[in-house]
Amino acid sequence: MLKNALLTLLAVAIAVGLGGGSVWYALHAQSGVGAIRIGPWTAFPDIGTPNADPYSQARIAREGVLALGRAEGLAFVAESDSAGRKLRRECAYTIAGAFPTARFWTLYAADQSLDVIATGKARPAALHSYEVLRQTDNSASISVSSRPAPGNWLLVNGAGTLYFVLTFYDTPIANSTGLSDVTLPGIVKGRCDA
Template sequence: MLAPAIPQRSACHRPLPRDIPGRHSSFFPRLFMLKNAFLTLLALAIAIGGGGGSVWYALKTQGGIGAIRIGPWTAFPDIGTRAADPYSKARVAREGILALGQAEGLSFIAERDSGGEQLKRQCAYEIEGGFPAARFWTLYAADQSLGVVKAGKPRLAALQSHQVLRQPDNSVVISVSNRPTPGNWLLSGGFGRMYFVLTFYDTPIASSTGLSDITLPQILKVGCNA
Protein backbone atom coordinates (compact mmCIF):
# COMPACT_ATOMS: atom_id res chain seq x y z
CA MET A 1 0.00 0.00 0.00
CA LEU A 2 1.38 3.36 -1.07
CA ALA A 3 1.85 6.18 1.43
CA PRO A 4 -0.17 9.39 0.74
CA ALA A 5 1.74 12.11 -1.11
CA ILE A 6 2.88 15.07 0.96
CA PRO A 7 2.01 18.43 -0.69
CA GLN A 8 5.10 20.36 -1.73
CA ARG A 9 5.35 24.09 -0.88
CA SER A 10 5.67 26.23 -3.96
CA ALA A 11 9.00 27.92 -4.42
CA CYS A 12 7.24 31.26 -4.92
CA HIS A 13 5.39 31.05 -1.61
CA ARG A 14 6.50 33.64 0.91
CA PRO A 15 5.30 33.98 4.47
CA LEU A 16 2.58 36.56 4.85
CA PRO A 17 3.46 39.60 6.93
CA ARG A 18 1.60 38.15 9.89
CA ASP A 19 3.83 35.08 9.68
CA ILE A 20 6.99 37.17 10.25
CA PRO A 21 7.96 36.95 13.90
CA GLY A 22 8.31 40.31 15.73
CA ARG A 23 6.73 42.43 12.97
CA HIS A 24 4.02 43.92 15.20
CA SER A 25 6.47 44.64 17.99
CA SER A 26 8.59 46.92 15.74
CA PHE A 27 5.85 48.46 13.56
CA PHE A 28 3.80 50.23 16.24
CA PRO A 29 6.73 52.04 17.92
CA ARG A 30 7.74 53.40 14.51
CA LEU A 31 4.20 54.58 13.84
CA PHE A 32 4.12 56.30 17.24
CA MET A 33 7.45 58.07 16.55
CA LEU A 34 6.26 59.28 13.13
CA LYS A 35 3.05 60.59 14.66
CA ASN A 36 4.99 62.51 17.33
CA ALA A 37 7.34 63.97 14.72
CA PHE A 38 4.41 65.09 12.56
CA LEU A 39 2.65 66.74 15.50
CA THR A 40 5.87 68.52 16.50
CA LEU A 41 6.38 69.88 12.98
CA LEU A 42 2.74 70.95 12.81
CA ALA A 43 3.02 72.80 16.13
CA LEU A 44 6.19 74.57 14.94
CA ALA A 45 4.53 75.58 11.67
CA ILE A 46 1.53 77.02 13.51
CA ALA A 47 3.74 78.87 15.99
CA ILE A 48 5.99 80.35 13.30
CA GLY A 49 3.08 81.20 11.03
CA GLY A 50 1.05 82.73 13.83
CA GLY A 51 3.99 84.73 15.17
CA GLY A 52 4.93 85.96 11.71
CA GLY A 53 1.32 86.89 11.02
CA SER A 54 1.03 88.93 14.21
CA VAL A 55 4.26 90.78 13.44
CA TRP A 56 3.09 91.48 9.88
CA TYR A 57 -0.24 92.80 11.18
CA ALA A 58 1.45 95.00 13.80
CA LEU A 59 3.72 96.49 11.14
CA LYS A 60 1.04 96.83 8.50
CA THR A 61 -1.70 98.49 10.53
CA GLN A 62 -1.38 102.06 11.72
CA GLY A 63 -2.63 101.15 15.18
CA GLY A 64 -0.75 98.92 17.56
CA ILE A 65 1.82 99.03 20.32
CA GLY A 66 2.81 102.57 21.29
CA ALA A 67 0.20 104.19 19.03
CA ILE A 68 -1.72 107.34 19.99
CA ARG A 69 -5.03 107.85 18.20
CA ILE A 70 -6.70 111.25 17.92
CA GLY A 71 -9.78 111.03 15.72
CA PRO A 72 -8.71 109.43 12.43
CA TRP A 73 -5.03 110.28 13.05
CA THR A 74 -2.43 107.93 14.52
CA ALA A 75 1.03 108.78 15.85
CA PHE A 76 3.89 106.91 17.51
CA PRO A 77 5.45 109.43 19.93
CA ASP A 78 8.29 107.10 20.98
CA ILE A 79 9.29 106.05 17.47
CA GLY A 80 12.38 108.28 17.38
CA THR A 81 13.47 107.71 20.97
CA ARG A 82 15.21 105.02 22.99
CA ALA A 83 11.83 104.07 24.44
CA ALA A 84 10.60 102.87 21.01
CA ASP A 85 9.26 99.32 21.10
CA PRO A 86 10.65 96.63 18.73
CA TYR A 87 7.61 96.85 16.43
CA SER A 88 8.09 100.61 15.98
CA LYS A 89 11.78 100.12 15.23
CA ALA A 90 10.92 97.41 12.70
CA ARG A 91 8.35 99.73 11.08
CA VAL A 92 11.01 102.44 10.69
CA ALA A 93 13.45 99.97 9.13
CA ARG A 94 10.88 98.37 6.81
CA GLU A 95 9.25 101.56 5.51
CA GLY A 96 12.31 103.81 5.57
CA ILE A 97 10.58 106.37 7.78
CA LEU A 98 12.61 109.37 8.91
CA ALA A 99 12.01 109.11 12.65
CA LEU A 100 11.83 112.48 14.41
CA GLY A 101 13.07 112.91 17.95
CA GLN A 102 10.72 114.39 20.53
CA ALA A 103 12.54 117.73 20.32
CA GLU A 104 12.11 117.81 16.53
CA GLY A 105 8.47 117.01 15.89
CA LEU A 106 5.77 114.39 15.47
CA SER A 107 4.05 112.77 12.48
CA PHE A 108 0.43 111.63 12.31
CA ILE A 109 -0.90 109.21 9.69
CA ALA A 110 -4.54 108.74 8.67
CA GLU A 111 -5.69 105.72 6.68
CA ARG A 112 -9.43 106.27 7.25
CA ASP A 113 -11.74 109.26 7.24
CA SER A 114 -13.64 110.49 10.29
CA GLY A 115 -16.51 108.16 9.36
CA GLY A 116 -14.22 105.12 9.60
CA GLU A 117 -14.04 104.41 5.84
CA GLN A 118 -10.74 103.66 4.15
CA LEU A 119 -9.22 106.61 2.29
CA LYS A 120 -9.21 106.19 -1.50
CA ARG A 121 -7.35 108.14 -4.14
CA GLN A 122 -10.41 108.30 -6.40
CA CYS A 123 -12.44 110.11 -3.71
CA ALA A 124 -12.58 113.79 -2.73
CA TYR A 125 -12.24 114.88 0.90
CA GLU A 126 -12.26 117.95 3.09
CA ILE A 127 -9.79 118.25 5.94
CA GLU A 128 -11.10 120.88 8.30
CA GLY A 129 -10.50 122.08 11.84
CA GLY A 130 -7.83 123.51 14.08
CA PHE A 131 -4.16 122.62 13.96
CA PRO A 132 -2.03 122.44 17.14
CA ALA A 133 0.65 125.04 17.78
CA ALA A 134 3.84 124.36 15.85
CA ARG A 135 6.57 126.38 14.20
CA PHE A 136 5.82 124.59 10.93
CA TRP A 137 3.66 121.72 9.66
CA THR A 138 3.29 119.79 6.41
CA LEU A 139 0.48 117.70 4.97
CA TYR A 140 0.65 115.38 1.98
CA ALA A 141 -1.34 112.61 0.34
CA ALA A 142 0.58 109.32 0.35
CA ASP A 143 0.45 105.96 -1.36
CA GLN A 144 0.93 102.60 0.38
CA SER A 145 4.69 103.13 0.63
CA LEU A 146 3.97 106.45 2.41
CA GLY A 147 5.57 108.30 -0.47
CA VAL A 148 3.87 111.36 -1.97
CA VAL A 149 1.06 110.40 -4.35
CA LYS A 150 2.07 110.77 -7.99
CA ALA A 151 -0.99 112.24 -9.69
CA GLY A 152 0.63 112.82 -13.08
CA LYS A 153 0.49 116.62 -12.72
CA PRO A 154 3.24 119.20 -12.14
CA ARG A 155 1.71 120.24 -8.81
CA LEU A 156 2.97 118.38 -5.73
CA ALA A 157 0.34 116.59 -3.62
CA ALA A 158 1.44 118.47 -0.49
CA LEU A 159 0.78 121.64 1.51
CA GLN A 160 2.59 123.45 4.31
CA SER A 161 1.46 125.80 7.05
CA HIS A 162 2.94 128.98 5.55
CA GLN A 163 0.86 128.74 2.37
CA VAL A 164 -2.63 127.91 3.66
CA LEU A 165 -5.51 130.36 4.01
CA ARG A 166 -7.12 130.45 7.44
CA GLN A 167 -10.65 131.06 8.67
CA PRO A 168 -11.44 133.94 11.08
CA ASP A 169 -11.19 131.47 14.00
CA ASN A 170 -7.73 130.38 12.76
CA SER A 171 -9.05 127.00 11.58
CA VAL A 172 -8.17 125.61 8.16
CA VAL A 173 -10.29 124.00 5.43
CA ILE A 174 -8.40 121.94 2.83
CA SER A 175 -10.05 120.37 -0.22
CA VAL A 176 -8.49 117.12 -1.44
CA SER A 177 -9.31 116.11 -5.02
CA ASN A 178 -7.87 115.65 -8.49
CA ARG A 179 -9.48 118.90 -9.67
CA PRO A 180 -8.54 122.44 -8.61
CA THR A 181 -10.83 124.01 -6.01
CA PRO A 182 -10.93 127.54 -4.52
CA GLY A 183 -9.03 128.07 -1.29
CA ASN A 184 -6.64 125.44 0.01
CA TRP A 185 -6.32 122.59 -2.48
CA LEU A 186 -4.40 119.36 -1.89
CA LEU A 187 -3.90 117.41 -5.10
CA SER A 188 -4.71 113.70 -5.29
CA GLY A 189 -5.51 111.30 -8.11
CA GLY A 190 -5.43 107.77 -9.39
CA PHE A 191 -7.02 104.72 -7.78
CA GLY A 192 -6.33 102.64 -4.71
CA ARG A 193 -5.62 103.22 -1.06
CA MET A 194 -4.46 106.60 0.18
CA TYR A 195 -3.03 107.99 3.40
CA PHE A 196 -2.63 111.49 4.79
CA VAL A 197 0.64 112.29 6.55
CA LEU A 198 0.55 115.34 8.84
CA THR A 199 3.85 116.34 10.46
CA PHE A 200 4.38 119.03 13.08
CA TYR A 201 7.87 120.45 13.62
CA ASP A 202 9.13 122.12 16.79
CA THR A 203 5.88 121.61 18.65
CA PRO A 204 5.00 121.03 22.32
CA ILE A 205 2.68 118.16 21.35
CA ALA A 206 5.73 115.99 20.68
CA SER A 207 5.96 115.38 24.43
CA SER A 208 3.66 112.81 25.98
CA THR A 209 1.99 115.46 28.16
CA GLY A 210 1.22 117.61 25.13
CA LEU A 211 -0.88 114.88 23.48
CA SER A 212 -3.47 114.62 26.21
CA ASP A 213 -5.63 117.61 25.28
CA ILE A 214 -5.11 118.36 21.59
CA THR A 215 -7.57 118.08 18.72
CA LEU A 216 -6.76 117.43 15.08
CA PRO A 217 -8.78 118.27 11.96
CA GLN A 218 -11.59 116.05 10.72
CA ILE A 219 -11.41 114.16 7.43
CA LEU A 220 -14.78 114.29 5.66
CA LYS A 221 -15.56 112.42 2.45
CA VAL A 222 -17.20 114.58 -0.23
CA GLY A 223 -17.68 112.00 -2.98
CA CYS A 224 -15.95 109.47 -5.24
CA ASN A 225 -15.43 109.00 -8.96
CA ALA A 226 -17.20 105.99 -10.45
Protein backbone atom coordinates (compact mmCIF):
# COMPACT_ATOMS: atom_id res chain seq x y z
CA MET A 1 0.00 0.00 0.00
CA LEU A 2 2.75 2.47 0.94
CA LYS A 3 4.74 1.41 -2.11
CA ASN A 4 1.82 2.27 -4.44
CA ALA A 5 1.30 5.64 -2.75
CA LEU A 6 5.00 6.52 -3.09
CA LEU A 7 5.07 5.47 -6.76
CA THR A 8 1.94 7.52 -7.45
CA LEU A 9 3.47 10.54 -5.67
CA LEU A 10 6.69 10.11 -7.65
CA ALA A 11 4.78 9.90 -10.96
CA VAL A 12 2.81 13.06 -10.12
CA ALA A 13 5.99 14.92 -9.12
CA ILE A 14 7.73 13.93 -12.37
CA ALA A 15 4.68 14.90 -14.46
CA VAL A 16 4.33 18.31 -12.75
CA GLY A 17 8.07 18.98 -12.94
CA LEU A 18 8.45 18.05 -16.62
CA GLY A 19 5.18 19.75 -17.58
CA GLY A 20 6.10 22.96 -15.78
CA GLY A 21 9.60 22.87 -17.24
CA SER A 22 8.33 22.44 -20.79
CA VAL A 23 5.88 25.34 -20.39
CA TRP A 24 8.64 27.56 -18.95
CA TYR A 25 10.88 26.68 -21.92
CA ALA A 26 8.12 27.30 -24.48
CA LEU A 27 7.39 30.74 -23.01
CA HIS A 28 11.04 31.82 -22.82
CA ALA A 29 12.38 30.35 -26.07
CA GLN A 30 12.69 32.63 -29.10
CA SER A 31 11.68 29.77 -31.38
CA GLY A 32 8.96 27.21 -31.63
CA VAL A 33 5.32 27.29 -32.63
CA GLY A 34 4.50 30.14 -35.01
CA ALA A 35 8.06 31.47 -35.21
CA ILE A 36 9.90 32.43 -38.39
CA ARG A 37 13.67 32.85 -38.57
CA ILE A 38 15.52 35.17 -40.91
CA GLY A 39 19.24 34.86 -40.20
CA PRO A 40 19.74 35.48 -36.47
CA TRP A 41 16.34 37.22 -36.16
CA THR A 42 13.13 35.52 -34.99
CA ALA A 43 9.58 36.87 -35.24
CA PHE A 44 6.11 35.68 -34.38
CA PRO A 45 3.95 37.22 -37.14
CA ASP A 46 0.63 35.97 -35.72
CA ILE A 47 1.30 37.07 -32.13
CA GLY A 48 -1.07 40.06 -32.23
CA THR A 49 -3.82 38.39 -34.25
CA PRO A 50 -6.73 36.09 -33.40
CA ASN A 51 -4.73 33.29 -35.09
CA ALA A 52 -2.01 33.38 -32.40
CA ASP A 53 -1.10 29.99 -30.97
CA PRO A 54 -1.71 29.32 -27.25
CA TYR A 55 1.98 29.71 -26.37
CA SER A 56 2.12 33.15 -28.02
CA GLN A 57 -1.03 34.20 -26.19
CA ALA A 58 0.48 33.01 -22.90
CA ARG A 59 3.70 34.91 -23.67
CA ILE A 60 1.71 38.12 -24.23
CA ALA A 61 -0.27 37.62 -21.01
CA ARG A 62 2.85 36.85 -18.95
CA GLU A 63 4.91 39.78 -20.26
CA GLY A 64 2.01 42.23 -20.31
CA VAL A 65 3.00 43.66 -23.69
CA LEU A 66 0.78 45.19 -26.32
CA ALA A 67 1.38 42.99 -29.34
CA LEU A 68 1.32 44.49 -32.81
CA GLY A 69 -1.29 43.27 -35.29
CA ARG A 70 -0.21 42.36 -38.82
CA ALA A 71 -1.27 45.74 -40.22
CA GLU A 72 0.65 47.61 -37.50
CA GLY A 73 4.10 46.07 -37.64
CA LEU A 74 6.38 43.19 -36.79
CA ALA A 75 9.04 42.71 -34.11
CA PHE A 76 12.15 40.58 -34.60
CA VAL A 77 14.34 39.38 -31.72
CA ALA A 78 17.95 38.18 -31.98
CA GLU A 79 19.53 36.15 -29.19
CA SER A 80 22.61 35.10 -31.17
CA ASP A 81 24.89 36.58 -33.81
CA SER A 82 24.97 35.48 -37.46
CA ALA A 83 27.43 32.70 -36.56
CA GLY A 84 25.04 31.27 -33.94
CA ARG A 85 26.94 32.42 -30.82
CA LYS A 86 24.86 33.78 -27.93
CA LEU A 87 24.92 37.57 -27.58
CA ARG A 88 26.79 38.95 -24.56
CA ARG A 89 26.94 42.50 -23.22
CA GLU A 90 30.72 42.26 -22.76
CA CYS A 91 31.24 41.94 -26.52
CA ALA A 92 31.10 44.47 -29.34
CA TYR A 93 28.89 43.78 -32.37
CA THR A 94 28.24 45.27 -35.77
CA ILE A 95 24.71 45.13 -37.11
CA ALA A 96 25.04 45.77 -40.84
CA GLY A 97 23.01 45.36 -43.98
CA ALA A 98 19.79 46.42 -45.63
CA PHE A 99 16.68 47.16 -43.63
CA PRO A 100 13.29 46.29 -45.15
CA THR A 101 10.91 49.05 -46.19
CA ALA A 102 9.02 50.51 -43.24
CA ARG A 103 7.60 53.87 -42.27
CA PHE A 104 9.54 53.68 -39.02
CA TRP A 105 11.70 51.11 -37.21
CA THR A 106 13.38 50.84 -33.83
CA LEU A 107 16.36 48.85 -32.62
CA TYR A 108 17.19 48.39 -28.97
CA ALA A 109 19.40 46.24 -26.77
CA ALA A 110 17.39 44.22 -24.28
CA ASP A 111 17.83 42.08 -21.20
CA GLN A 112 16.24 38.65 -20.63
CA SER A 113 12.79 40.16 -20.06
CA LEU A 114 13.17 42.05 -23.40
CA ASP A 115 13.18 45.42 -21.61
CA VAL A 116 15.58 48.12 -22.79
CA ILE A 117 18.91 47.80 -20.99
CA ALA A 118 19.53 50.62 -18.54
CA THR A 119 22.85 52.20 -19.48
CA GLY A 120 23.19 54.48 -16.45
CA LYS A 121 23.98 57.32 -18.86
CA ALA A 122 21.96 59.92 -20.73
CA ARG A 123 22.30 57.87 -23.93
CA PRO A 124 19.74 55.02 -24.10
CA ALA A 125 20.48 51.60 -25.59
CA ALA A 126 18.11 52.30 -28.49
CA LEU A 127 18.09 53.78 -32.01
CA HIS A 128 15.38 54.52 -34.54
CA SER A 129 15.23 54.90 -38.30
CA TYR A 130 15.17 58.70 -38.31
CA GLU A 131 18.53 59.04 -36.55
CA VAL A 132 20.53 56.35 -38.37
CA LEU A 133 23.10 57.34 -40.99
CA ARG A 134 22.65 55.28 -44.16
CA GLN A 135 24.76 54.31 -47.15
CA THR A 136 23.71 55.26 -50.70
CA ASP A 137 22.10 51.80 -51.15
CA ASN A 138 19.93 52.42 -48.03
CA SER A 139 21.92 49.94 -45.93
CA ALA A 140 23.28 50.88 -42.52
CA SER A 141 26.03 49.78 -40.19
CA ILE A 142 25.49 50.08 -36.43
CA SER A 143 28.28 49.57 -33.90
CA VAL A 144 27.18 48.08 -30.57
CA SER A 145 29.63 48.37 -27.67
CA SER A 146 30.45 50.04 -24.38
CA ARG A 147 32.99 52.30 -26.11
CA PRO A 148 31.95 55.16 -28.43
CA ALA A 149 32.26 54.47 -32.16
CA PRO A 150 31.99 56.77 -35.17
CA GLY A 151 28.78 56.75 -37.18
CA ASN A 152 25.85 54.80 -35.78
CA TRP A 153 26.57 53.67 -32.23
CA LEU A 154 24.36 51.76 -29.79
CA LEU A 155 25.58 51.90 -26.19
CA VAL A 156 25.55 48.61 -24.28
CA ASN A 157 27.36 48.16 -20.98
CA GLY A 158 27.45 45.68 -18.13
CA ALA A 159 27.71 41.91 -18.32
CA GLY A 160 25.37 39.08 -19.10
CA THR A 161 22.86 38.02 -21.71
CA LEU A 162 21.94 40.40 -24.50
CA TYR A 163 19.09 40.48 -27.01
CA PHE A 164 18.45 42.82 -29.92
CA VAL A 165 14.86 43.79 -30.71
CA LEU A 166 14.21 45.22 -34.18
CA THR A 167 10.63 46.40 -34.71
CA PHE A 168 9.22 47.58 -38.03
CA TYR A 169 6.09 49.75 -37.98
CA ASP A 170 3.69 50.18 -40.90
CA THR A 171 5.62 47.86 -43.16
CA PRO A 172 4.52 45.66 -46.04
CA ILE A 173 6.47 42.70 -44.63
CA ALA A 174 4.14 42.47 -41.63
CA ASN A 175 1.11 41.46 -43.66
CA SER A 176 2.80 39.55 -46.46
CA THR A 177 3.07 35.82 -46.68
CA GLY A 178 6.48 36.02 -48.34
CA LEU A 179 8.52 36.68 -45.20
CA SER A 180 11.13 34.21 -46.39
CA ASP A 181 12.07 36.68 -49.17
CA VAL A 182 12.92 39.40 -46.63
CA THR A 183 16.56 40.06 -45.75
CA LEU A 184 17.55 41.54 -42.42
CA PRO A 185 20.91 42.93 -41.31
CA GLY A 186 23.54 40.52 -40.08
CA ILE A 187 25.10 40.59 -36.62
CA VAL A 188 28.88 40.20 -36.49
CA LYS A 189 30.73 39.71 -33.21
CA GLY A 190 33.76 41.88 -32.48
CA ARG A 191 36.13 41.90 -29.51
CA CYS A 192 35.02 41.03 -25.99
CA ASP A 193 36.10 42.75 -22.76
CA ALA A 194 35.97 39.67 -20.58
